[in-house]
Amino acid sequence: MYKCLLLFALFTLPVQAEQVLQTQQDFLIESFQGEVPKPKTLWLKKQQKAEIAKILQHNYARLRIRYWPKGSSSVWVLEEIGKESPITVGLHVEDKRLRKVKVLVYRESRGDEVKYPFFTDQFIDATLTEDNKLSKHIDGITGATLSVRALTKLSRMALWLDSQRQQ
Amino acid sequence: MKRTIIASTLFSLFMAHAAVANEQSVSEETAELRKIIKQQQETLKQLERRLDENEQRLEATADAIEVPASQGSGNILGGVTVGGYGELHYNNLTDNDNDTDKKEIDFHRWVLFFGKEFNSTTRFFSEFELEHSLSGEGKDGEVELEQAYIEHDVNDQFSFKAGVFLIPVGLINETHEPPTFHGVERNPVEKNIIPATWWEGGVAGNFEAAPGLSFDAAIHSGLDVSEKGSYKPRDGRQKVSEAAADDLAFTGRVKYTAIPGLELAASAQYQQDITQSDATTDEASATLLTAHAVYQYQNFTLKALYATWDIDGDEAEALGRDEQDGFYIEPSYQFTDEFAVFARYNEWDNNAGNSDDTEISQTTVGISYYLHEDVVFKADYEKQSDAKDIDGFNLGVGYQF
Numbered sequence: 001m002y003k004c005l006l007l008f009a010l011f012t013l014p015v016q017a018e019q020v021l022q023t024q025q026d027f028l029i030e031s032f033q034g035e036v037p038k039p040k041t042l043w044l045k046k047q048q049k050a051e052i053a054k055i056l057q058h059n060y061a062r063l064r065i066r067y068w069p070k071g072s073s074s075v076w077v078l079e080e081i082g083k084e085s086p087i088t089v090g091l092h093v094e095d096k097r098l099r100k101v102k103v104l105v106y107r108e109s110r111g112d113e114v115k116y117p118f119f120t121d122q123f124i125d126a127t128l129t130e131d132n133k134l135s136k137h138i139d140g141i142t143g144a145t146l147s148v149r150a151l152t153k154l155s156r157m158a159l160w161l162d163s164q165r166q167q
Numbered sequence: 168m169k170r171t172i173i174a175s176t177l178f179s180l181f182m183a184h185a186a187v188a189n190e191q192s193v194s195e196e197t198a199e200l201r202k203i204i205k206q207q208q209e210t211l212k213q214l215e216r217r218l219d220e221n222e223q224r225l226e227a228t229a230d231a232i233e234v235p236a237s238q239g240s241g242n243i244l245g246g247v248t249v250g251g252y253g254e255l256h257y258n259n260l261t262d263n264d265n266d267t268d269k270k271e272i273d274f275h276r277w278v279l280f281f282g283k284e285f286n287s288t289t290r291f292f293s294e295f296e297l298e299h300s301l302s303g304e305g306k307d308g309e310v311e312l313e314q315a316y317i318e319h320d321v322n323d324q325f326s327f328k329a330g331v332f333l334i335p336v337g338l339i340n341e342t343h344e345p346p347t348f349h350g351v352e353r354n355p356v357e358k359n360i361i362p363a364t365w366w367e368g369g370v371a372g373n374f375e376a377a378p379g380l381s382f383d384a385a386i387h388s389g390l391d392v393s394e395k396g397s398y399k400p401r402d403g404r405q406k407v408s409e410a411a412a413d414d415l416a417f418t419g420r421v422k423y424t425a426i427p428g429l430e431l432a433a434s435a436q437y438q439q440d441i442t443q444s445d446a447t448t449d450e451a452s453a454t455l456l457t458a459h460a461v462y463q464y465q466n467f468t469l470k471a472l473y474a475t476w477d478i479d480g481d482e483a484e485a486l487g488r489d490e491q492d493g494f495y496i497e498p499s500y501q502f503t504d505e506f507a508v509f510a511r512y513n514e515w516d517n518n519a520g521n522s523d524d525t526e527i528s529q530t531t532v533g534i535s536y537y538l539h540e541d542v543v544f545k546a547d548y549e550k551q552s553d554a555k556d557i558d559g560f561n562l563g564v565g566y567q568f
Binding site for chain 2: 018019041057061062063064083084085107109112113116118119122137138139140141142143144145149
Protein backbone atom coordinates (compact mmCIF):
# COMPACT_ATOMS: atom_id res chain seq x y z
CA MET A 1 0.00 0.00 0.00
CA TYR A 2 2.78 2.41 0.99
CA LYS A 3 4.66 1.47 -2.16
CA CYS A 4 1.57 2.26 -4.25
CA LEU A 5 1.18 5.61 -2.50
CA LEU A 6 4.86 6.41 -3.01
CA LEU A 7 4.64 5.53 -6.69
CA PHE A 8 1.47 7.59 -7.05
CA ALA A 9 3.10 10.55 -5.30
CA LEU A 10 6.16 10.27 -7.49
CA PHE A 11 4.11 10.43 -10.69
CA THR A 12 1.77 13.16 -9.54
CA LEU A 13 4.34 15.65 -8.27
CA PRO A 14 3.93 18.95 -10.14
CA VAL A 15 5.60 18.90 -13.50
CA GLN A 16 7.64 22.06 -14.04
CA ALA A 17 7.80 23.62 -17.50
CA GLU A 18 11.57 23.96 -17.24
CA GLN A 19 13.89 23.87 -14.35
CA VAL A 20 13.38 27.50 -13.40
CA LEU A 21 15.60 27.75 -10.37
CA GLN A 22 15.26 31.48 -9.82
CA THR A 23 13.55 34.26 -11.77
CA GLN A 24 15.61 37.05 -13.28
CA GLN A 25 13.82 39.60 -11.08
CA ASP A 26 14.56 37.65 -7.90
CA PHE A 27 18.21 37.35 -8.86
CA LEU A 28 18.37 41.13 -9.42
CA ILE A 29 16.66 41.88 -6.12
CA GLU A 30 19.04 39.52 -4.34
CA SER A 31 22.11 40.96 -6.05
CA PHE A 32 21.20 44.62 -5.41
CA GLN A 33 19.61 43.95 -2.02
CA GLY A 34 16.22 45.23 -3.11
CA GLU A 35 17.10 48.38 -5.03
CA VAL A 36 17.28 47.23 -8.62
CA PRO A 37 18.73 49.90 -10.92
CA LYS A 38 17.33 50.67 -14.37
CA PRO A 39 18.74 48.39 -17.04
CA LYS A 40 21.12 49.68 -19.70
CA THR A 41 21.94 48.29 -23.10
CA LEU A 42 25.41 47.58 -24.39
CA TRP A 43 25.33 47.66 -28.19
CA LEU A 44 28.08 45.44 -29.46
CA LYS A 45 30.64 46.73 -31.90
CA LYS A 46 32.23 44.44 -34.46
CA GLN A 47 35.42 44.15 -32.46
CA GLN A 48 33.50 43.37 -29.28
CA LYS A 49 31.53 40.62 -31.02
CA ALA A 50 34.80 39.15 -32.25
CA GLU A 51 36.13 39.08 -28.69
CA ILE A 52 32.95 37.42 -27.40
CA ALA A 53 33.22 34.84 -30.19
CA LYS A 54 36.73 34.07 -28.97
CA ILE A 55 35.43 33.46 -25.47
CA LEU A 56 32.45 31.38 -26.58
CA GLN A 57 34.36 29.59 -29.35
CA HIS A 58 31.51 30.32 -31.77
CA ASN A 59 29.91 33.39 -33.32
CA TYR A 60 27.67 35.47 -31.10
CA ALA A 61 24.40 36.29 -32.83
CA ARG A 62 23.10 39.06 -30.58
CA LEU A 63 23.48 42.75 -31.36
CA ARG A 64 23.23 44.06 -27.82
CA ILE A 65 23.20 42.91 -24.25
CA ARG A 66 21.07 44.30 -21.46
CA TYR A 67 22.64 44.73 -18.05
CA TRP A 68 21.96 46.34 -14.71
CA PRO A 69 24.71 48.71 -13.50
CA LYS A 70 25.14 50.25 -10.07
CA GLY A 71 28.45 51.86 -9.17
CA SER A 72 31.18 49.26 -9.45
CA SER A 73 28.58 46.47 -9.70
CA SER A 74 26.83 45.06 -12.71
CA VAL A 75 24.48 42.14 -13.24
CA TRP A 76 24.25 40.20 -16.49
CA VAL A 77 21.76 37.52 -17.51
CA LEU A 78 23.36 35.47 -20.27
CA GLU A 79 22.57 32.28 -22.15
CA GLU A 80 24.73 29.57 -23.67
CA ILE A 81 23.91 26.16 -25.09
CA GLY A 82 25.50 23.25 -23.23
CA LYS A 83 24.79 20.32 -25.50
CA GLU A 84 21.38 21.06 -27.02
CA SER A 85 19.50 23.65 -25.00
CA PRO A 86 20.37 27.07 -23.60
CA ILE A 87 21.30 27.45 -19.96
CA THR A 88 20.26 30.84 -18.56
CA VAL A 89 22.70 32.16 -16.00
CA GLY A 90 22.67 35.23 -13.75
CA LEU A 91 26.10 36.73 -13.07
CA HIS A 92 26.87 39.46 -10.55
CA VAL A 93 30.17 41.29 -11.02
CA GLU A 94 31.51 43.64 -8.37
CA ASP A 95 34.85 45.44 -8.50
CA LYS A 96 35.80 43.30 -11.51
CA ARG A 97 35.25 40.08 -9.52
CA LEU A 98 32.48 37.53 -9.83
CA ARG A 99 30.39 37.89 -6.75
CA LYS A 100 27.72 35.37 -7.65
CA VAL A 101 26.95 32.92 -10.46
CA LYS A 102 23.54 31.33 -10.45
CA VAL A 103 21.83 29.05 -12.96
CA LEU A 104 18.39 30.62 -13.44
CA VAL A 105 16.93 28.20 -15.99
CA TYR A 106 18.33 24.77 -16.81
CA ARG A 107 16.95 23.12 -19.93
CA GLU A 108 19.46 20.36 -20.75
CA SER A 109 18.49 16.75 -20.04
CA ARG A 110 21.93 15.92 -18.59
CA GLY A 111 24.67 17.58 -16.62
CA ASP A 112 22.42 19.49 -14.24
CA GLU A 113 24.94 19.21 -11.40
CA VAL A 114 26.14 22.64 -12.56
CA LYS A 115 23.01 24.21 -11.08
CA TYR A 116 24.06 23.44 -7.52
CA PRO A 117 26.08 25.82 -5.30
CA PHE A 118 28.72 23.12 -4.78
CA PHE A 119 29.67 23.80 -8.38
CA THR A 120 28.81 27.50 -8.94
CA ASP A 121 30.51 28.64 -5.71
CA GLN A 122 33.84 27.88 -7.39
CA PHE A 123 33.40 31.01 -9.54
CA ILE A 124 33.18 33.41 -6.59
CA ASP A 125 36.04 35.95 -6.57
CA ALA A 126 37.28 34.88 -9.99
CA THR A 127 38.69 37.74 -12.05
CA LEU A 128 39.68 38.00 -15.68
CA THR A 129 43.30 37.48 -16.68
CA GLU A 130 44.95 39.41 -19.50
CA ASP A 131 44.09 36.72 -22.02
CA ASN A 132 40.43 36.74 -20.91
CA LYS A 133 40.62 33.52 -18.89
CA LEU A 134 39.40 33.05 -15.35
CA SER A 135 41.97 33.65 -12.63
CA LYS A 136 40.79 30.49 -10.83
CA HIS A 137 40.77 26.87 -11.93
CA ILE A 138 37.24 25.46 -12.14
CA ASP A 139 36.98 21.75 -11.40
CA GLY A 140 34.74 19.98 -13.89
CA ILE A 141 32.06 17.34 -13.52
CA THR A 142 32.47 14.12 -15.46
CA GLY A 143 29.52 13.59 -17.76
CA ALA A 144 28.58 17.29 -17.53
CA THR A 145 31.54 18.59 -19.51
CA LEU A 146 29.49 20.71 -21.90
CA SER A 147 27.42 22.34 -19.15
CA VAL A 148 30.57 23.08 -17.15
CA ARG A 149 32.12 24.58 -20.24
CA ALA A 150 29.02 26.75 -20.88
CA LEU A 151 29.09 28.22 -17.35
CA THR A 152 32.82 28.85 -17.49
CA LYS A 153 32.46 30.72 -20.77
CA LEU A 154 29.57 32.83 -19.48
CA SER A 155 31.59 33.76 -16.40
CA ARG A 156 34.46 34.95 -18.57
CA MET A 157 32.02 36.78 -20.80
CA ALA A 158 30.33 38.63 -17.90
CA LEU A 159 33.68 39.80 -16.53
CA TRP A 160 34.73 40.95 -19.97
CA LEU A 161 31.43 42.74 -20.64
CA ASP A 162 31.75 44.48 -17.28
CA SER A 163 35.14 45.81 -18.35
CA GLN A 164 33.58 47.06 -21.59
CA ARG A 165 30.73 48.94 -19.94
CA GLN A 166 33.23 50.83 -17.81
CA GLN A 167 35.15 52.09 -20.83
CA MET B 168 18.90 131.62 -16.84
CA LYS B 169 15.58 131.13 -18.52
CA ARG B 170 17.28 129.34 -21.38
CA THR B 171 19.05 127.02 -18.98
CA ILE B 172 15.78 126.05 -17.30
CA ILE B 173 14.15 125.37 -20.67
CA ALA B 174 17.12 123.28 -21.81
CA SER B 175 17.11 121.24 -18.59
CA THR B 176 13.36 120.63 -18.87
CA LEU B 177 13.68 119.54 -22.47
CA PHE B 178 16.60 117.23 -21.61
CA SER B 179 14.64 115.65 -18.75
CA LEU B 180 11.65 115.12 -20.97
CA PHE B 181 13.87 113.52 -23.62
CA MET B 182 15.56 111.24 -21.12
CA ALA B 183 12.22 110.15 -19.64
CA HIS B 184 10.94 109.33 -23.07
CA ALA B 185 14.12 107.41 -23.90
CA ALA B 186 13.82 105.41 -20.65
CA VAL B 187 10.22 104.50 -21.41
CA ALA B 188 11.19 103.53 -24.94
CA ASN B 189 14.10 101.40 -23.62
CA GLU B 190 11.86 99.66 -21.07
CA GLN B 191 9.39 98.78 -23.77
CA SER B 192 12.22 97.41 -25.92
CA VAL B 193 13.62 95.21 -23.10
CA SER B 194 10.18 93.90 -22.34
CA GLU B 195 9.59 93.04 -25.97
CA GLU B 196 13.00 91.38 -26.15
CA THR B 197 12.29 89.29 -23.02
CA ALA B 198 8.97 88.17 -24.44
CA GLU B 199 10.71 87.22 -27.66
CA LEU B 200 13.36 85.27 -25.78
CA ARG B 201 10.74 83.47 -23.70
CA LYS B 202 8.95 82.53 -26.87
CA ILE B 203 12.15 81.17 -28.38
CA ILE B 204 12.95 79.21 -25.22
CA LYS B 205 9.45 77.74 -25.18
CA GLN B 206 9.76 76.76 -28.82
CA GLN B 207 13.15 75.19 -28.15
CA GLN B 208 11.77 73.30 -25.17
CA GLU B 209 9.03 71.92 -27.34
CA THR B 210 11.57 71.00 -29.99
CA LEU B 211 13.68 69.25 -27.35
CA LYS B 212 10.65 67.34 -26.11
CA GLN B 213 9.83 66.33 -29.66
CA LEU B 214 13.42 65.22 -30.22
CA GLU B 215 13.36 63.26 -26.97
CA ARG B 216 10.12 61.59 -28.05
CA ARG B 217 11.61 60.76 -31.42
CA LEU B 218 14.76 59.45 -29.76
CA ASP B 219 12.64 57.20 -27.54
CA GLU B 220 10.64 56.06 -30.54
CA ASN B 221 13.82 55.38 -32.49
CA GLU B 222 15.29 53.49 -29.56
CA GLN B 223 12.13 51.40 -29.33
CA ARG B 224 12.22 50.77 -33.08
CA LEU B 225 15.91 49.82 -32.81
CA GLU B 226 15.20 47.41 -29.95
CA ALA B 227 12.28 45.91 -31.90
CA THR B 228 14.47 45.53 -35.00
CA ALA B 229 17.21 43.95 -32.90
CA ASP B 230 14.64 41.62 -31.34
CA ALA B 231 13.53 40.56 -34.81
CA ILE B 232 17.06 40.10 -36.13
CA GLU B 233 18.74 38.58 -33.15
CA VAL B 234 18.92 34.83 -32.75
CA PRO B 235 18.63 33.95 -29.07
CA ALA B 236 20.65 30.97 -27.84
CA SER B 237 17.43 29.01 -27.56
CA GLN B 238 17.05 29.23 -31.32
CA GLY B 239 20.73 29.14 -32.18
CA SER B 240 22.97 26.42 -33.45
CA GLY B 241 21.68 22.92 -32.94
CA ASN B 242 18.05 23.98 -33.02
CA ILE B 243 17.05 24.43 -36.58
CA LEU B 244 13.36 23.62 -36.78
CA GLY B 245 11.01 24.05 -33.87
CA GLY B 246 12.86 22.10 -31.25
CA VAL B 247 14.62 19.72 -33.66
CA THR B 248 18.28 19.34 -32.77
CA VAL B 249 21.10 17.96 -34.86
CA GLY B 250 24.54 16.99 -33.62
CA GLY B 251 27.19 14.44 -34.30
CA TYR B 252 30.74 13.25 -34.03
CA GLY B 253 33.27 11.32 -36.05
CA GLU B 254 36.80 9.97 -35.99
CA LEU B 255 39.42 8.91 -38.50
CA HIS B 256 42.10 6.50 -37.30
CA TYR B 257 45.45 5.37 -38.60
CA ASN B 258 46.86 2.24 -36.93
CA ASN B 259 50.41 1.06 -37.41
CA LEU B 260 50.82 -2.01 -35.21
CA THR B 261 53.09 -5.03 -35.29
CA ASP B 262 52.11 -8.42 -33.90
CA ASN B 263 55.47 -9.76 -32.80
CA ASP B 264 54.12 -13.26 -32.09
CA ASN B 265 52.80 -13.79 -35.61
CA ASP B 266 55.20 -11.38 -37.29
CA THR B 267 52.37 -9.53 -38.98
CA ASP B 268 51.64 -5.84 -39.38
CA LYS B 269 48.43 -3.87 -39.26
CA LYS B 270 48.78 -0.70 -41.23
CA GLU B 271 45.32 0.63 -41.70
CA ILE B 272 43.44 3.88 -42.17
CA ASP B 273 39.79 3.84 -41.26
CA PHE B 274 37.01 6.36 -40.79
CA HIS B 275 36.00 4.43 -37.72
CA ARG B 276 32.80 6.25 -36.79
CA TRP B 277 30.57 8.80 -38.47
CA VAL B 278 27.63 9.64 -36.25
CA LEU B 279 24.62 11.92 -36.43
CA PHE B 280 22.37 12.81 -33.52
CA PHE B 281 18.78 13.81 -34.16
CA GLY B 282 16.52 15.00 -31.39
CA LYS B 283 13.17 16.63 -31.00
CA GLU B 284 11.96 18.62 -28.01
CA PHE B 285 8.21 17.96 -28.01
CA ASN B 286 7.80 20.20 -25.00
CA SER B 287 9.93 21.09 -22.03
CA THR B 288 9.38 17.71 -20.35
CA THR B 289 9.19 15.24 -23.25
CA ARG B 290 11.85 14.72 -25.88
CA PHE B 291 13.16 12.29 -28.45
CA PHE B 292 16.83 11.52 -28.95
CA SER B 293 18.59 9.30 -31.45
CA GLU B 294 22.09 8.35 -32.56
CA PHE B 295 22.65 6.99 -36.03
CA GLU B 296 26.06 5.59 -36.85
CA LEU B 297 28.02 4.41 -39.84
CA GLU B 298 31.05 2.37 -38.77
CA HIS B 299 34.08 1.83 -41.00
CA SER B 300 32.75 3.96 -43.86
CA LEU B 301 31.04 1.20 -45.85
CA SER B 302 28.25 -1.15 -44.96
CA GLY B 303 26.50 -3.97 -46.72
CA GLU B 304 27.08 -7.56 -47.70
CA GLY B 305 30.75 -8.40 -47.37
CA LYS B 306 31.73 -4.89 -46.31
CA ASP B 307 33.67 -4.04 -43.17
CA GLY B 308 31.23 -1.56 -41.71
CA GLU B 309 27.78 -1.40 -40.23
CA VAL B 310 24.94 1.06 -40.09
CA GLU B 311 23.66 1.10 -36.53
CA LEU B 312 20.89 2.71 -34.56
CA GLU B 313 22.62 3.08 -31.20
CA GLN B 314 20.05 5.27 -29.49
CA ALA B 315 16.41 6.08 -30.20
CA TYR B 316 14.30 6.81 -27.16
CA ILE B 317 11.59 8.99 -25.72
CA GLU B 318 12.55 10.67 -22.46
CA HIS B 319 10.11 12.28 -20.07
CA ASP B 320 10.80 14.38 -16.97
CA VAL B 321 8.19 13.53 -14.39
CA ASN B 322 9.56 16.23 -12.11
CA ASP B 323 12.91 17.86 -11.38
CA GLN B 324 14.17 14.72 -9.66
CA PHE B 325 12.73 11.86 -11.69
CA SER B 326 12.83 11.10 -15.41
CA PHE B 327 12.38 7.95 -17.44
CA LYS B 328 13.03 6.86 -20.98
CA ALA B 329 11.77 4.12 -23.25
CA GLY B 330 13.36 2.87 -26.46
CA VAL B 331 16.90 2.00 -27.44
CA PHE B 332 19.43 3.52 -25.04
CA LEU B 333 23.00 3.16 -23.85
CA ILE B 334 23.40 0.96 -20.79
CA PRO B 335 24.49 2.99 -17.72
CA VAL B 336 27.79 1.21 -17.11
CA GLY B 337 31.38 2.39 -17.06
CA LEU B 338 32.85 5.66 -18.23
CA ILE B 339 32.92 5.54 -21.99
CA ASN B 340 29.67 3.76 -22.77
CA GLU B 341 27.45 6.81 -22.45
CA THR B 342 29.98 9.53 -23.26
CA HIS B 343 32.32 8.63 -26.10
CA GLU B 344 32.67 11.63 -28.39
CA PRO B 345 36.36 11.78 -29.44
CA PRO B 346 37.22 15.09 -27.69
CA THR B 347 35.96 13.66 -24.37
CA PHE B 348 38.58 10.89 -23.99
CA HIS B 349 42.29 10.44 -24.55
CA GLY B 350 43.76 7.87 -26.92
CA VAL B 351 43.01 7.25 -30.58
CA GLU B 352 41.10 4.03 -29.89
CA ARG B 353 38.73 3.58 -26.96
CA ASN B 354 40.19 1.71 -24.03
CA PRO B 355 40.27 -2.09 -24.44
CA VAL B 356 38.87 -2.90 -20.98
CA GLU B 357 35.51 -1.26 -21.54
CA LYS B 358 35.48 -2.57 -25.11
CA ASN B 359 36.18 -6.21 -24.28
CA ILE B 360 34.73 -6.63 -20.82
CA ILE B 361 31.75 -4.30 -20.40
CA PRO B 362 31.35 -4.27 -23.61
CA ALA B 363 31.21 -0.65 -24.84
CA THR B 364 29.51 0.62 -26.83
CA TRP B 365 26.53 -1.31 -25.51
CA TRP B 366 22.94 -0.41 -26.19
CA GLU B 367 19.71 -2.29 -25.53
CA GLY B 368 15.96 -1.75 -25.84
CA GLY B 369 13.73 -1.27 -22.81
CA VAL B 370 12.83 1.28 -20.16
CA ALA B 371 15.08 3.15 -17.74
CA GLY B 372 14.56 5.62 -14.93
CA ASN B 373 16.84 8.19 -13.34
CA PHE B 374 16.26 9.51 -9.85
CA GLU B 375 18.23 12.36 -8.37
CA ALA B 376 18.08 11.69 -4.65
CA ALA B 377 20.18 14.69 -3.61
CA PRO B 378 22.43 17.23 -5.31
CA GLY B 379 25.10 15.14 -7.00
CA LEU B 380 23.67 11.77 -5.99
CA SER B 381 21.66 9.89 -8.59
CA PHE B 382 20.32 6.41 -9.17
CA ASP B 383 19.57 4.69 -12.47
CA ALA B 384 17.53 1.54 -12.99
CA ALA B 385 16.75 -0.17 -16.28
CA ILE B 386 14.92 -3.23 -17.58
CA HIS B 387 16.06 -4.09 -21.06
CA SER B 388 16.91 -6.71 -23.65
CA GLY B 389 19.98 -8.74 -22.76
CA LEU B 390 22.94 -10.50 -24.27
CA ASP B 391 22.66 -13.63 -26.38
CA VAL B 392 25.90 -15.60 -26.63
CA SER B 393 24.24 -18.77 -27.96
CA GLU B 394 24.91 -18.08 -31.64
CA LYS B 395 28.68 -17.63 -31.39
CA GLY B 396 29.00 -19.73 -28.26
CA SER B 397 32.03 -17.74 -27.17
CA TYR B 398 30.49 -16.46 -23.92
CA LYS B 399 32.32 -13.19 -24.53
CA PRO B 400 30.00 -10.31 -23.63
CA ARG B 401 31.01 -8.41 -26.78
CA ASP B 402 29.86 -11.30 -28.98
CA GLY B 403 26.53 -11.40 -27.18
CA ARG B 404 25.33 -7.90 -28.15
CA GLN B 405 22.15 -8.27 -30.17
CA LYS B 406 22.01 -4.56 -31.03
CA VAL B 407 18.20 -4.61 -30.68
CA SER B 408 17.85 -6.17 -34.13
CA GLU B 409 15.00 -8.68 -33.83
CA ALA B 410 16.68 -9.47 -30.54
CA ALA B 411 15.69 -12.55 -28.57
CA ALA B 412 13.93 -11.38 -25.43
CA ASP B 413 13.34 -14.63 -23.59
CA ASP B 414 15.52 -13.40 -20.76
CA LEU B 415 15.60 -9.70 -19.96
CA ALA B 416 18.40 -7.97 -18.08
CA PHE B 417 18.28 -5.57 -15.14
CA THR B 418 20.82 -2.82 -14.63
CA GLY B 419 21.27 -0.40 -11.75
CA ARG B 420 23.76 2.36 -11.12
CA VAL B 421 24.56 4.76 -8.33
CA LYS B 422 26.57 7.87 -9.14
CA TYR B 423 28.07 10.51 -6.88
CA THR B 424 29.27 13.82 -8.31
CA ALA B 425 28.65 16.25 -5.45
CA ILE B 426 32.27 17.34 -5.21
CA PRO B 427 33.54 19.22 -8.27
CA GLY B 428 36.27 17.23 -9.97
CA LEU B 429 35.23 13.94 -8.39
CA GLU B 430 32.97 11.22 -9.80
CA LEU B 431 32.36 7.89 -8.14
CA ALA B 432 30.00 5.37 -9.70
CA ALA B 433 29.14 1.69 -9.52
CA SER B 434 26.83 -0.39 -11.69
CA ALA B 435 25.41 -3.89 -11.42
CA GLN B 436 23.62 -5.96 -14.00
CA TYR B 437 21.89 -9.29 -13.74
CA GLN B 438 20.58 -11.48 -16.55
CA GLN B 439 18.81 -14.77 -15.90
CA ASP B 440 20.26 -16.47 -18.97
CA ILE B 441 22.66 -14.92 -21.50
CA THR B 442 21.92 -17.75 -23.95
CA GLN B 443 18.31 -16.52 -24.12
CA SER B 444 17.01 -19.93 -23.00
CA ASP B 445 18.85 -21.77 -25.76
CA ALA B 446 17.74 -25.41 -25.51
CA THR B 447 21.15 -26.83 -26.42
CA THR B 448 23.14 -25.18 -23.66
CA ASP B 449 23.08 -24.82 -19.92
CA GLU B 450 21.24 -21.91 -18.40
CA ALA B 451 23.88 -19.22 -17.94
CA SER B 452 22.88 -16.50 -15.55
CA ALA B 453 25.34 -13.63 -15.55
CA THR B 454 26.23 -10.74 -13.28
CA LEU B 455 28.29 -7.73 -14.26
CA LEU B 456 29.77 -5.43 -11.64
CA THR B 457 31.63 -2.24 -12.52
CA ALA B 458 33.01 0.65 -10.54
CA HIS B 459 34.92 3.72 -11.57
CA ALA B 460 36.40 6.88 -10.14
CA VAL B 461 37.47 10.12 -11.76
CA TYR B 462 39.39 12.73 -9.84
CA GLN B 463 40.45 16.05 -11.26
CA TYR B 464 42.79 18.37 -9.40
CA GLN B 465 43.72 21.56 -11.22
CA ASN B 466 44.97 20.34 -14.62
CA PHE B 467 45.65 16.80 -13.48
CA THR B 468 43.03 14.07 -13.96
CA LEU B 469 43.08 10.49 -12.79
CA LYS B 470 40.59 7.90 -14.06
CA ALA B 471 40.28 4.31 -12.87
CA LEU B 472 37.77 1.60 -13.74
CA TYR B 473 37.19 -2.00 -12.78
CA ALA B 474 34.70 -4.43 -14.35
CA THR B 475 33.99 -8.12 -13.77
CA TRP B 476 31.58 -10.71 -15.12
CA ASP B 477 30.48 -13.82 -13.27
CA ILE B 478 28.77 -16.30 -15.61
CA ASP B 479 27.15 -19.60 -14.58
CA GLY B 480 26.81 -22.75 -16.68
CA ASP B 481 29.05 -25.63 -17.71
CA GLU B 482 29.86 -24.26 -21.17
CA ALA B 483 31.16 -20.95 -19.85
CA GLU B 484 33.19 -22.75 -17.21
CA ALA B 485 34.69 -25.14 -19.74
CA LEU B 486 35.90 -22.18 -21.80
CA GLY B 487 37.27 -20.46 -18.73
CA ARG B 488 34.84 -17.61 -19.35
CA ASP B 489 32.80 -18.01 -16.21
CA GLU B 490 34.95 -15.16 -14.96
CA GLN B 491 36.03 -12.24 -17.09
CA ASP B 492 37.48 -9.06 -15.70
CA GLY B 493 39.69 -6.07 -16.27
CA PHE B 494 40.76 -2.68 -15.03
CA TYR B 495 42.57 0.41 -16.19
CA ILE B 496 44.10 3.47 -14.65
CA GLU B 497 44.71 6.65 -16.60
CA PRO B 498 46.52 9.77 -15.39
CA SER B 499 46.51 12.77 -17.71
CA TYR B 500 47.68 16.35 -17.60
CA GLN B 501 46.24 19.30 -19.51
CA PHE B 502 49.11 21.74 -20.08
CA THR B 503 47.02 24.31 -21.96
CA ASP B 504 43.53 24.44 -23.46
CA GLU B 505 45.10 22.98 -26.58
CA PHE B 506 47.53 20.36 -25.33
CA ALA B 507 47.28 17.33 -23.03
CA VAL B 508 49.33 14.22 -22.36
CA PHE B 509 48.14 10.92 -20.92
CA ALA B 510 49.23 7.41 -20.01
CA ARG B 511 46.94 4.42 -19.51
CA TYR B 512 47.64 1.00 -18.12
CA ASN B 513 45.00 -1.62 -19.01
CA GLU B 514 44.71 -5.23 -17.94
CA TRP B 515 41.92 -7.57 -18.96
CA ASP B 516 41.16 -11.25 -19.30
CA ASN B 517 38.18 -12.78 -21.08
CA ASN B 518 39.29 -16.21 -19.83
CA ALA B 519 39.95 -15.41 -16.21
CA GLY B 520 38.15 -18.58 -15.13
CA ASN B 521 40.87 -20.91 -16.42
CA SER B 522 44.33 -21.51 -15.09
CA ASP B 523 46.09 -20.51 -18.32
CA ASP B 524 47.98 -17.29 -18.69
CA THR B 525 45.41 -15.52 -20.82
CA GLU B 526 45.60 -12.06 -19.33
CA ILE B 527 46.49 -9.20 -21.66
CA SER B 528 48.03 -5.96 -20.52
CA GLN B 529 48.34 -2.83 -22.58
CA THR B 530 50.21 0.36 -21.88
CA THR B 531 49.34 3.41 -23.92
CA VAL B 532 50.96 6.84 -23.81
CA GLY B 533 49.98 9.72 -26.02
CA ILE B 534 48.99 13.28 -26.64
CA SER B 535 45.81 15.14 -27.54
CA TYR B 536 45.98 18.42 -29.40
CA TYR B 537 42.77 20.46 -29.49
CA LEU B 538 42.55 22.60 -32.60
CA HIS B 539 39.23 23.78 -31.19
CA GLU B 540 37.52 22.60 -28.03
CA ASP B 541 35.44 20.25 -30.24
CA VAL B 542 38.18 19.17 -32.66
CA VAL B 543 41.06 16.99 -31.53
CA PHE B 544 44.14 15.45 -33.08
CA LYS B 545 45.53 12.45 -31.23
CA ALA B 546 48.69 10.37 -31.33
CA ASP B 547 49.67 7.49 -29.10
CA TYR B 548 52.04 4.60 -28.71
CA GLU B 549 50.71 1.28 -27.39
CA LYS B 550 52.28 -1.94 -26.26
CA GLN B 551 50.34 -5.09 -25.52
CA SER B 552 52.07 -7.78 -23.52
CA ASP B 553 51.52 -11.00 -21.52
CA ALA B 554 49.19 -13.16 -23.66
CA LYS B 555 49.89 -10.92 -26.66
CA ASP B 556 52.93 -9.14 -27.99
CA ILE B 557 51.85 -6.18 -30.09
CA ASP B 558 53.27 -2.71 -30.33
CA GLY B 559 52.99 0.31 -32.57
CA PHE B 560 51.40 3.70 -32.85
CA ASN B 561 48.03 5.21 -33.70
CA LEU B 562 47.05 8.59 -35.11
CA GLY B 563 43.59 10.07 -35.20
CA VAL B 564 41.43 13.10 -35.71
CA GLY B 565 38.01 13.50 -34.14
CA TYR B 566 35.27 16.07 -33.79
CA GLN B 567 31.91 16.67 -32.20
CA PHE B 568 29.19 19.27 -32.71
